[in-house]
Amino acid sequence: MAQGLFGWPQLNAALAEQRLTPPRLRLERAGGDVTQGVFKARRTRRGAAMQDLDPSVLMDRLREGATLIVDAVNEISPPLQQLCSGLSAEFTASSQANLYACWGTTQGFDVHWDDHDVFVVQIEGCKEWALYGATEAAPTRRGPAPQASPPTYEPERIVLEPGDVLYLPRGYWHAAVGLGGPTLHLTIGLTRKTGSDLLHWLADDLLAETLGRADLPFEAGAAAVGARIAEILAGLAARDPEALARSYRRHVEAMLPQRPGLAFPYIGDETLLAPTARISLAQGPARLERNGEDLVLSWRGVEFTLAPVLESPLRRLLAGETLSAAVFADAASEADVQAFLRDMVRRGAFVAREEED
Numbered sequence: 407m408a409q410g411l412f413g414w415p416q417l418n419a420a421l422a423e424q425r426l427t428p429p430r431l432r433l434e435r436a437g438g439d440v441t442q443g444v445f446k447a448r449r450t451r452r453g454a455a456m457q458d459l460d461p462s463v464l465m466d467r468l469r470e471g472a473t474l475i476v477d478a479v480n481e482i483s484p485p486l487q488q489l490c491s492g493l494s495a496e497f498t499a500s501s502q503a504n505l506y507a508c509w510g511t512t513q514g515f516d517v518h519w520d521d522h523d524v525f526v527v528q529i530e531g532c533k534e535w536a537l538y539g540a541t542e543a544a545p546t547r548r549g550p551a552p553q554a555s556p557p558t559y560e561p562e563r564i565v566l567e568p569g570d571v572l573y574l575p576r577g578y579w580h581a582a583v584g585l586g587g588p589t590l591h592l593t594i595g596l597t598r599k600t601g602s603d604l605l606h607w608l609a610d611d612l613l614a615e616t617l618g619r620a621d622l623p624f625e626a627g628a629a630a631v632g633a634r635i636a637e638i639l640a641g642l643a644a645r646d647p648e649a650l651a652r653s654y655r656r657h658v659e660a661m662l663p664q665r666p667g668l669a670f671p672y673i674g675d676e677t678l679l680a681p682t683a684r685i686s687l688a689q690g691p692a693r694l695e696r697n698g699e700d701l702v703l704s705w706r707g708v709e710f711t712l713a714p715v716l717e718s719p720l721r722r723l724l725a726g727e728t729l730s731a732a733v734f735a736d737a738a739s740e741a742d743v744q745a746f747l748r749d750m751v752r753r754g755a756f757v758a759r760e761e762e763d
Contacts, residue, residue: 408529408569412483412505412592420482427457433464433472437516440472468507473514473584476505479592487665488689490594495691498658499598506582507590513583517556521547522597524574526582528566531589535572536561538579545577546600552577566591599658607654608642617641659691660707667757674752678744681732682761685747687723688754694720705755713738716746723756731758 420426432441444464445457468474480486480503490501506514517538526535538557545552556579565585566572574580582591612618617638623630667688672679690706694717701717703710712720719733734743750756 408527408571411485411489411527411529412479412503413529414588414590416483417476417505417507417590420476420479421459424482426459426476430477431459432475433467434475434514435467435470435472435512437514440467468509471508471510471512473506473508473512475514477502479503479505481665486592486594491665491689493594493596494662495689497596497598498655498662498691499596500662501594501596502663503592503594505590505592507588508584509586509588511584511586513581515581517579517581519545519577519579520574520595521545521576522595523576525594525596526566526572526574527592527594528568528570528572529590529592530568531587532565532567532585533589533591534563534565534583534585536563536581536583537574538562540575540577541579542577544600546602549602604654607657611653612638612642615641656704656707656709658707659704662691662706664690664706667754669757669759672751672758674748674750676748679731679747679758680761681730681735683731684728684759684761685723685731685734686728686757686759688757692724694724703755708753708755710750710755712746730761 427445428441432439433444434440444460444467446460448456448458450456464474480490480501483503486503490503493499494501508514517536519540538559538561541557542552561579561581564572609618620634622634667686671677672683687705692703692705695702695704696714697711699714701712701714701720703712703720715738716734719729719736722729722733731743731747734747738746747756747758751758
């Protein structure tokens with residue numbers, strides 16, 4: 407199962423077919439970047455600067471113990487893209503998969519911690535992990551500096567074999583080292599929102615109100631400023647927390663990185679969709695809820711108010727099914743269905759494909 411996410415064949419194909427250049431592709435050894443010299447500079451006929459990977463130098467560095475790192479491999483792997491998209495939707499967080507490959511017994515990075523949760527998936531070979539635990543609860547790179555030096559006590563050591571998965575919470579000190587022979591693993595990161603992120607959003611949201619835009623009266627003294635702060639805090643406290651949570655969630659969903667779901671030649675124009683056209687929901691956080699008599703579909707922070715008769719096929723789409731356009735015709739008139747499906751394709755929420763052979 408793990409090999410189906412991204413293995414050696416996919417890596418070979420990506421290096422041959424994709425233009426992967428630094429910093430997305432880089433080499434690390436013992437905590438230092440050793441990418442320099444792996445790419446040859448050239449210019450196109452139009453004078454544009456290009457970088458070509460030099461396979462000979464690359465393999466020399468790998469034999470010397472360097473670790474090959476490719477960021478965001480989920481963007482070139484449908485299974486990984488689906489996995490990251492699912493995690494992103496479940497936790498309302500951004501998710502990215504990075505690849506690490508090495509052949510020696512050195513480590514790519516020194517002992518460190520990440521400012522996001524990480525799922526390590528061992529694909530090929532074995533790798534030993536030194537786990538030190540966390541020295542601060544939920545640290546961030548922003549704000550007061552967390553402990554900069556790694557712990558000096560003896561870590562727990564484990565060996566990951568193909569198919570193993572290791573979860574590292576944010577702030578967990580760790581390091582990994584190859585055990586000789588080829589090894590390949592993925593790190594799937596999950597960057598979640600914090601209370602601080604919410605307050606930053608609230609600060610911008612307050613600009614819609616006069617009170618949020620008004621000057622603080624420092625010239626009138628601390629008591630006047632304190633009174634203004636109390637007025638602002640009282641206004642925030644009077645807001646409905648659940649409504650605030652829904653609004654912020656929609657904002658976060660709308661801002662999540664998005665990979666387009668396209669299926670040309672369908673572009674949401676007036677071309678009729680055949681009854682056999684296959685309809686699926688584009689990747690991204692989606693929910694279906696009742697709001698009184700209305701049915702509300704939320705997709706990537708955008709809310710669509712729809713007819714309740716569409717609930718059954720919509721719930722099937724949210725469950726991951728691909729439906730024919732004819733299924734929607736059972737819930738409404740053909741003209742209404744055509745208009746609805748074309749509009750959702752135009753907005754990017756639905757993907758329409760011709761019938762598969």
